[in-house]
Amino acid sequence: MGVPVPVPIYPSPSFFVNPNDIISLESATSSNLPIPYPRPAGLSISPWADDSHSVNGEDYMFTNEPEETNEDGDEYVPTPGRPANEHVRILLIKTYVETGRLSNLLRVKAFFPTYVEKHHVSMNALMRGQSGPLHRSWRNYIAIMAASQHNCQYLVSLRKSYFLQHSGDPSWLKGLAYAPTKLQNLATLASMLAWQPWRIKPDHIAHLVKIGNGSAPEDRWTISELVQAIVIMATYHSLSSFVLGCGIVPEMDTRGGYYVPGAPGTNDEAGIEHELYHNMTSDHPVNRTKAEREALHAASAATGWDDDYLDTPPGEIPTGVSAPQSQYSSAARSPKLFPGDYGIGLGVTVEKNQDFLSEDEEESETIWPQGDNFEDQSEYTDGEDDDERFDPHAFSHSDPRSVSRLSGRSGLTGSSASSTVSFAIPQNPYARINPVHEDLTRFLDPEAQVPHEEFDSKHSEYSGEYCWEDHGCELVSKYLPGLGEALDEQFSEALNITDWSIPNANDIAVDTWPLRQAIWYYTLRLFGIKKEDYAYSDINRYLNPRMQQYIKKVCCSPEEIRYRDWKNIGLSLRPEEKCHVNLLAVEARKQVELVYALYAVDNYHRA
Secondary structure, eight states, rough: OOOOOOOOOOOSOOOOOOOGSEEEEEEEEGGGSSOOOBBBBTTHHHHHGGGGGGGTTTTHHHHHHOBBBOOOOOOOOOOHHHHHEEHHHHHHHHHHHHHHHOHHHHHTTTTSHHHHHHHHHHHHHIIIIIIISHHHHHHHHHHHHHHHHOOOOOHHHHHHHHHHHHHHGGGGGGGGGGOOOHHTHHHHHHHHHOOGGGGGGHHHHHHHHHHOOOGGGHHHHHHHHHHHHHHHHHHHHHHHHHHHHTTTTOOOTTTSSOOTTTOSSSSSOOOHHHHHHHHHHHOOOOOOOOOHHHHHHHHHHHHHHHTTTSSOOOBBBSSOOOOOOOOOOOOOOOOOTTTTTTTTOSSOOOOOTOOOOHHHHHHHOOOOOOOOOOOOOOTTTOOOOOOOOGGGGOOOSOOOSSSSSOOOOOOOHHHSSSSEEEOOOSTTSSSSSSOOOOOOOGGGGGOOOOOOOOOTTTTTTBBBSIIIIIIIIHHHHHHHHTTHHHHHHHHHHHOOOOOOOOTTTTTTOOOOHHHHOOOOOOHHHHHBBBBBTTOTTHHHHHHHHHHHHHHHHHHGGGGGBBHHHHHHHSSSHHHHHHHHHHHHHHHHHHHHHOOOOOOOOHHHHHO
C-alpha cells in the first residue's frame, strides 16, 4: 500500500553490548543452560514472582512457551540474547504493564533484576506516584534539565514525552527561558549539583526558599518541593552517567532510533512523523500566525518531528543531513550522517589523528601492581598497555563482610543461550558514542552554569560529619515519606549484588566485596566524601590506574565516554560486570550529590 514503515536502527539496546549478551524476552525454561543473574546470596526468587504470575494463573498468556512455527508456517527463530528465567521475565512483564514500554535502559539493567526491583520502587515514588508536592510535569521537566547537563539525548527524549503526557506546556520545551521563573531559579543549584556539589551552601537554599528582590510569591520554593527536586536532579545525573557509560541507544520510537527505508532524500530519514506531516502540508499549505508557528516549533522539538516546512525549530539542529547510522545495524539502506566520521556514523566529534587500535590492542586490558597507600592514579594515560595479570589472592576468601561467594565463570555466551545476530564493533574506538540530535543547552542557563572542577584530593577538608545513612535518608523521608528508605535499599542493593567472575582466577570462588567497596569509596572520595571506617589504601590495591581513570570519567564527564573506554576499563570483565562497575559508580555519585545538597538544606532549616 506504499505506507512507509519505520525500521529500528540498532539491533542492541547498547552501543557497547552485543545483542547476544542482552537478556532476551525468551523463556529460559526451553534452555538447559543455567542463567546466572547477580543477586544477593539466599534470594531465590523475586518478591514480584508470586502466585498471581504463575502459569496456572491469569498471566498464563505471558509465560506460555512460543510455538515452533510462526504465523507464516516458517520455523520459529528465537530472538537473540540470553533467555530470561521466570524471575527476570516476570519483572520485565510487570514493568511493561505498568509503564507501557521495555526501555533499552531496562534491558541493560535486567542484568541485575533485584536491583531493578528496588529502583522501580524508588522511581515510582519519585516520578510516577501521587505523593510529593511537585506536579508530574514539573518532575519531568526537572529531569530534562538534569539530563541536559551531560548532553544525554536518550533521557531528554524520554522525559520530553512523559512531560507532554502529564499535560506539560509544550512551549517550555523551547528552552528554559520559556519555563516559569521558579524553574529558571533552579538552574544554579542544578549546575552545582552536577559539577561541584561540595560547594552547595545553605545560602543557595535560602535564595530559592525566600522571597526577595521583588520576586513573586509563586516563584518561591518550599523545602519539601526543593527536596523532591534535589532527589530528581541527583537521580538523573546518575542515570545520565549510566546511560552514557553503558552506551544505551535511542529508543526505536524516539528521534535517532529509527529510519524509513527506501525513501530518497534526507527528509524521509527523519521518521514517519515527518513523512505524514509532509504529505499533509505539501498538498494543503496553510498560512499560520506567528503564535501558531511557535506552538508547532515547540511540538516539533518535543516529539522529534522534523518540521522543515516551518524554519528550523528553536533548539533543533538544521535538517540538512541524514539520520544517524549505527555501526551495528544490519540494514544496508540505513542512512549515514557525516562521511568523515570514520565509520561510527553518529555525527559527533572524532579525534581523526589518532591511530586506530589493532585487534590485539582492542582486546588488551590492563592490570596494575597493587599499592599500599592510596593515591589518585586516574590521571594515568593509556599510551601503553601491560599484559593482563591477576592475583586472585588479592581478594579475601574469608572476609566476614562478604555477602556471597562467587561461582566460576559460567561460560555462557549469547550464541549458546539463544539466537545470534551480527554485531560489528565501532571501527574507531576513539569516537564518542553519544548521538545528540538537538541543542540541549537550551535547557540550561548559561549565566548559572559552573564549570566542571575536580575536588582536590589533597585537601584536608573532607566531608564526613554528614552521611546518607544517618542524616540524608531521614531528611528525604521526612518530606517524602518512604522515599528515603527506598533509596537506601537501592544503594545497598547496588553494592551487594554479586555474581562476578574475576578473569584468570581459574574458576575459583573469589569474593569481590573488596573490589565493590573500592569502586564505591573511590567514587565518594572523588567528590570529597571520606569515611573513617574504610582503609583507603585498599583503593590502589584493587583499582589499577586505568580503572580509576574510567570510574572518574563515568562519574564526572560521561558525555566523553568512548568505545575505547568501555573496551579497556582495567579488568577483563564480561559486559554485565562492566555494567555493574558503572552501576556502583553512578549510585555512589548519586549518594554524594544527595549528601551535599541535603546537608545544605538541613543547615538552612536549623538556622
